[in-house]
Amino acid sequence: MDLTHAAVAFSAAFLAGAINSIAGGGTLISFPALIWLGLSSVTANATSTVAIWPGTLGSAWGYRRELRDAAPRFRILILPSLVGGITGALLLRWTPPAFFDKLVPYLILFATLLFMAQEPVQRRLKTAGAASHESTRWIVGALLFQLAVGIYGGYFGAGIGILMLAALSILGLNDIHEMNSLKVVFGGSINGVAAAYFIWAHMVYWPDVLIMAAGAILGGLGGAGTARKIGRTAVRRIVIAIGFGMAVSLFIKQ
Numbered sequence: 001m002d003l004t005h006a007a008v009a010f011s012a013a014f015l016a017g018a019i020n021s022i023a024g025g026g027t028l029i030s031f032p033a034l035i036w037l038g039l040s041s042v043t044a045n046a047t048s049t050v051a052i053w054p055g056t057l058g059s060a061w062g063y064r065r066e067l068r069d070a071a072p073r074f075r076i077l078i079l080p081s082l083v084g085g086i087t088g089a090l091l092l093r094w095t096p097p098a099f100f101d102k103l104v105p106y107l108i109l110f111a112t113l114l115f116m117a118q119e120p121v122q123r124r125l126k127t128a129g130a131a132s133h134e135s136t137r138w139i140v141g142a143l144l145f146q147l148a149v150g151i152y153g154g155y156f157g158a159g160i161g162i163l164m165l166a167a168l169s170i171l172g173l174n175d176i177h178e179m180n181s182l183k184v185v186f187g188g189s190i191n192g193v194a195a196a197y198f199i200w201a202h203m204v205y206w207p208d209v210l211i212m213a214a215g216a217i218l219g220g221l222g223g224a225g226t227a228r229k230i231g232r233t234a235v236r237r238i239v240i241a242i243g244f245g246m247a248v249s250l251f252i253k254q
Contacts, residue, residue, distance in 0.1 A: 050195040088194060149163050154190055
């Protein structure tokens with residue numbers, strides 16, 4: 001690995017870690033960077049997942065205050081995150097790369113539109129009341145939705161943060177920093193189990209993983225503090241901008 005290669009890999013991972021901490025979507029930086037550096041699409045996706053996952057640790061530390069204050073009822077969503085993550089990783093192993101490339105921009109666009117529509121959808125479903133969050137319907141719906149998010153995240157992580165933020169908002173949360181803290185935990189669970197499978201299946205390129213992991217940790221650690229400083233409205237705008245940017249770039253690529 002020459003110096004230019006290492007610098008590109010580290011810089012892409014640093015930015016991806018910071019963006020994932022703030023709004024999600026960092027995969028669209030790390031994934032294309034690895035393609036540009038010469039990896040195949042499936043290897044690049046697996047390598048990106050493994051390399052960026054350590055950034056979750058930095059983000060979790062940055063959001064430790066919000067995690068302490070988060071409602072305990074949301075912890076149950078870790079289970080479908082793990083099941084979905086390994087399922088999605090298996091699907092990536094078995095899916096032709098051409099189909100994989102065509103499906104992604106539609107999923108990201110849907111997630112971004114859902115996030116933009118969160119307030120009217122929240123009113124429509126009448127989920128803002130605390131009592132509804134304790135119902136069996138709420139629990140079952142939340143588990144199934146997070147399972148679907150987990151499958152998508154294990155398959156291809158770009159946009160997973162936007163999708164989880166949209167889901168959490170519909171389920172009644174309105175504090176973007178609390179939502180981000182939970183997103184970090186759930187996303188870390190999804191990508192962690194997927195990364196473990198990719199390593200076991202020998203799907204990653206280790207020279208890039210090592211240098212990008214260091215960049216992702218530093219980026220993730222700094223991202224949470226940045227989110228607090230710029231405010232909730234700015235963070236929400238960043239989420240939407242990243243979502244549309246990812247979708248448009250991938251449609252153009254096709």
